[in-house]
Every structure is written in structure tokens, then in C-alpha cells.
Amino acid sequence: MVDPRYHIKVNPDDVGKYVIVVGDRGRVERVAKYFENAIKVGDNREYLTYTGYVKGEKVSVMSTGMGAPAMAIGIEELATTNARVVIRVGTTGALQKICKLGDSIIVSAAVRLDGTTAQYIMPEYPAVADFQVVDALVRAAQLVGNPFHIGTVLSTDSYYGRAFDPEKHNYLESQLVKAGVLAVEMEIGALYIVGGIKRLRTGAVLTVREEMTDQGYIQAGEKFERGLENSIKIAIRAIENLIEGGVGR
DSSP, X not given: OOOTTTTTOOXXXXXXXXXXXXXXXXXXXXXXXXXXXXXXXXXXXXXXXXXXXXXXXXXXXXXXXSSHHHHHHHHHHHTTTTOOEEEEEEXXXXXSTTOOTTOEEEEEEEEEEOSTXXXXXXXXXXXXXXXXXXXXXXXXXXXXXXXXXXXXXXEXXXXXXXXXXXXXXXXXXXXXXXXXXXXXXXSHHHHHHHHHHTTOEEEEEEEEEEEEETTEEEEOXXXXXXXXXXXXXXXXXXXXXXXXXXXXX
């Protein structure tokens, strides 16, 4: 029989009902420092997992690496544990000029431009967050005080593909900007589709790492790092809100 957690390598009881997922495994401990009594419970491939406690509830953080396939595998396997709520804390490139370096974006939905979710279900099926998770994130962001936006992002599979056919990419991007899509990233479509199919409550808060200006993109730096720390705080506070409201129990 195939191990249902073959890739993430955790015991079901080692994972809390509330899970934060990050792309970079280097950010796992950056999140876990906000837990009480955090310990490492899994470490295999891109999937590094720590578990601790928030308000007396077991909470976990797991890295998923980059892209929709790795996210889908992680969510499939998390769904065989105690996980009930999954919140992504990630980074993103702005498509709208209102999204500034270090701002947080609370993602209500994703445009599915990845290949992974197409292998699950038809493209008309929407990639949307759980309303109660979004509400908890918004209330948390208001308390933390970082500038934030709420809306749709583009989930794509390719980081460098735009360089192959810039004309085609620029046209698509202009259409998405016109439609109000806030930013671009690589995992949320898979999180929302697979999470929804597996009956997990999902949401996401991203930090703008690349800001669009008239002179081109500006990237990373101290402003971004402060924003990322605040986005982590937003996710932690959102979990506190969900625990207090009994969501996910």
C-alpha cells in the first residue's frame, strides 16, 4: 500500500488542524517562532514541517517549494492528517500600481493559468478561498496595520516563460491588469482547487516582492522584509481569530 504521506513524511497526529504553508523552507522557522513549543515533525524533499501551539491549539507550518505540482502534492497529503485549515504565506509580483513593495495581498481567488489544476477539474471550476478564512485574514490585517489589498491573483506555472514570447505575455498581462487582477504568483490556484476538492478551508496572504513602476520593477529589500514579517503576523493572528470563532475544529 502506498504511504499517503510519502512526500511530506509526517505522522497524521503530528499536524495541527491549522496549517500555514510557505514556499521557501527557510521561512518555516520564521513562522514557527510565533508558536509555543515548536518542534520539527517532518523533513523530506521540499517539505519541512514544524508544529507547536497557538492559543492552546496545535498549529503547523510546512514548506511546499515552488509551483503548483509541489503545492498540490503537499495539500493532498496534508488532507490525510488532522489539517482542516490551510493558509499560504507567500510572495508575489504586483500587476497593479496600487500594490506597493511590502504590501500584503489577501487572496480571494486565483486565475488558473497552471497545468496542475487542469488535470483535476474543468477550467470553469473556480479557484476561490474560504470566506471565513478571508474574513479572519482581513480582520487580522486591520490589527497588524500593514497596508493590504483584497482580490484576485494570477497563478502561473512559469517564472521565466515570459522571456520566450514577450509580445504574447504582455498582451495577456494587459488584459489581466484591465480586469483588476492584483498580482502574479505560482501556487494559490493549486492550493484553492485541491484544498476545495479535499474539503479544506483555504486562504492566503502574500507580500509584494516586486513593485511595478513606470521605470520597471523594483524588488525585495528591507521594505519587503518588513512586509513579509507583517504578513506572517497576519496569518498567525488570523489563526487566532479562527480558533476563537471555532472555525476548523
